[in-house]
Amino acid sequence: MWDLVANLGFGLSVALTPTNLALCFIGCLLGTLIGVLPGIGPIATIAILLPVTFGLTPVSALIMLSGIYYGAQYGGSTASILLQIPGESSAVVTALDGHQMARQGRAGIALGIAALGSFFAGTVATLVIAALGAPLTALALVFGPAEYFSLMVMGLAFAVVLARGSILKAITMILVGILLSTIGPDITTGQGRMTFGFDWLSDGLEVAILGMGLFGIAEVFRNLEHNEARQVAHGAIGRLLPGVPELKQSAKPVLRGTVIGAMLGILPGNGAVLGPYASYALEKKIADDPRRFGHGAIEGVAGPESANNAGAQTSFIPLLTLGIPPNAVMALMVGAMTIHGIVPGPQVMTKVPDLFWGLIASMWIGNLMLLVINLPLIGIWVKLLKVPYRLLFVGIVIFCCIGVYSLNRQPVDILVLTFLAVVGYALSKFDFEPAPLTLGFVLGRMMEENLRQALIISRGSLWTFVERPISAVLLALGVALLVVAILPAIRRSREEAFQE
Amino acid sequence: MPSVRAPRSLISGLALIALAAFALWAVSDLSQGTMRAMGPAMLPRVVAVAIGVCGLIFVGLGFLQKGEPLPAWELRGPLIVGLGMVVFALTIRSLGFAVAAPLAMLIIGRGTTEAQPRELAIFAAAMTAFCLGLFRYLLDQPIPVLIVPGTDIAF
Incomplete structure (x- = not known):
């Protein structure tokens, strides 16, 4: 217990230096700024803003990035409440009742309760991360390559089950991601694989370029298809702070949402995405009058938003302790860490404790900032929503171009970016999701490395993955998940859950 | 068949x-x-x-399995925006950011039928200045600002 307090104190001392505080602030602002733009979710926001952190020290860069992440989440809920255009799947639920509240002139209260709920969830999640950090890191240290490999297989199985749409498509996308990850030097022999003698491919593809292409610019292509028909919620934003009756009504949904979101977020698959859905379903089920849902029920905003934020934050746990990104956002975080020379994993906590604890402390500070700074700024975000897209997209594209260029100072990277954007556009045309691809891409490299090491240790016997108990359990869980997902009955209810 | x-x-x-x-x-x-x-x-x-x-x-x-027909493609956006990005890639090293960025943005902006030339030109100029300030000077990224081929002007 005292360790926890001392560690958090140490983290606060790192996060509260004027530079880091300022960067956390700027990150939150920038994240909201981009995240509030319609159709741009946290993944695209992080990809677009990644280059802004290049010149910083690793600790500051990560603090700023996590600020960007929360800002993007917050901006996303603002966009769903005011415009009913959710930036990503987890904000869909907020749009249901949030937008109805906005139409009734209660936009301010919806935004206020979303921010308050998120702050509470963020505070709890920060404590959860701090408490679980040390034991999970210790667990990770007994993991050998075989266990790591199996854990990643299980994570990918989760990601497949939780992906929207067809399971076969999700599996295909993960495989394509793994294939792309093998471009570049072989880990042991250093031979170039699929580089075709090109210099710019000799180190493989950069995950930042992949993210910006598949999410940032491909999204622009998609948005350019239809002319503007956006409508900011009519009428005034209304009162910002919820009153006592609203707070009373929301308190329990926030609590429940936080617990659900935090638990699902820890899963090594993309569990966080389920949080808002689960919370919404629960609130609707236990409500006295479920018919209010969909017509501006405040519980339908408070619960899912808390679940969303709690999950968004606890999904850092697999990344920080095991080094395994559970979803595409965290996969980009891996890319960011690698760019700054940090290999995510259990060693982060022992080798760079200032980064580990500073980051955790700054999560809480970031949440606080969003509450204190962003709520009064809501007027600015609303104005921003009125900037015509015909100009916005030009800014987004040029930003990505500069960002990609400053990665390696290679103009050819911009051509790669263009190509990936076209690929991303084509994928969406054929209903394939880029998120599993990104996850497969980042996990692919780690999986190959661990697979090879495990096979060297076992002298080439694949049985090692089944003979080692932890590894066997993890693999069995992964297989069970896939089997369950393929069973028709469950598949149907899963589709219903996503449709709701 | x-x-x-x-x-x-x-x-x-x-x-x-x-x-x-x-x-x-x-x-x-x-x-x-x-x-x-x-x-x-x-x-x-x-x-x-x-x-x-x-x-x-x-x-x-x-x-x-019965499925949906082939999707409709809207090629204007991707083609023009892609062209602008390629132009940026080709000119950033030889002419510098102060030329490459506005040039690229003027092309990219045409990716929508709603483009308004005057407004776009002003936006491109402002955005170029903003990006130079942010990336070159604030974040200290090594981006060439202006290069005039055939002369010694390069900074």
Whole structure:
């Protein structure tokens, strides 16, 4: 217990230096700024803003990035409440009742309760991360390559089950991601694989370029298809702070949402995405009058938003302790860490404790900032929503171009970016999701490395993955998940859950 | 000859098979190694085969399952924005950011039918100044600002 307090104190001392505080602030602002733009979710926001952190020290860069992440989440809920255009799947639920509240002139209260709920969830999640950090890191240290490999297989199985749409498509996308990850030097022999003698491919593809292409610019292509028909919620934003009756009504949904979101977020698959859905379903089920849902029920905003934020934050746990990104956002975080020379994993906590604890402390500070700074700024975000897209997209594209260029100072990277954007556009045309691809891409490299090491240790016997108990359990869980997902009955209810 | 019932599946499947074949060809001269010591080609080859199998399933589904027709493509956006990005890539090193960025933005902005030339020009100029300030001076990224070919002007 005292360790926890001392560690958090140490983290606060790192996060509260004027530079880091300022960067956390700027990150939150920038994240909201981009995240509030319609159709741009946290993944695209992080990809677009990644280059802004290049010149910083690793600790500051990560603090700023996590600020960007929360800002993007917050901006996303603002966009769903005011415009009913959710930036990503987890904000869909907020749009249901949030937008109805906005139409009734209660936009301010919806935004206020979303921010308050998120702050509470963020505070709890920060404590959860701090408490679980040390034991999970210790667990990770007994993991050998075989266990790591199996854990990643299980994570990918989760990601497949939780992906929207067809399971076969999700599996295909993960495989394509793994294939792309093998471009570049072989880990042991250093031979170039699929580089075709090109210099710019000799180190493989950069995950930042992949993210910006598949999410940032491909999204622009998609948005350019239809002319503007956006409508900011009519009428005034209304009162910002919820009153006592609203707070009373929301308190329990926030609590429940936080617990659900935090638990699902820890899963090594993309569990966080389920949080808002689960919370919404629960609130609707236990409500006295479920018919209010969909017509501006405040519980339908408070619960899912808390679940969303709690999950968004606890999904850092697999990344920080095991080094395994559970979803595409965290996969980009891996890319960011690698760019700054940090290999995510259990060693982060022992080798760079200032980064580990500073980051955790700054999560809480970031949440606080969003509450204190962003709520009064809501007027600015609303104005921003009125900037015509015909100009916005030009800014987004040029930003990505500069960002990609400053990665390696290679103009050819911009051509790669263009190509990936076209690929991303084509994928969406054929209903394939880029998120599993990104996850497969980042996990692919780690999986190959661990697979090879495990096979060297076992002298080439694949049985090692089944003979080692932890590894066997993890693999069995992964297989069970896939089997369950393929069973028709469950598949149907899963589709219903996503449709709701 | 069975008729195509889900063209999207069919095309996706064919594209995946093509990708798999390309990958297999690309690693064909690398050694596969053994289970005890995997070579560079082992994983890409296994994954490529798996992608090919997925591709075959999609092709099969294309004939078996009723699906949506081919999507409608709106090529103006991707083509023009892509062209602008290529122009930026070709000019950033030789002419510098102060030329490459506004040039690229003037092209990219035409990616929508709603473009308004005057407004776009002002936005491009302002955005160039903002990005230079942010990336070159605030974040200290080594981006060439202006290069005039044939002279010594480069900073």
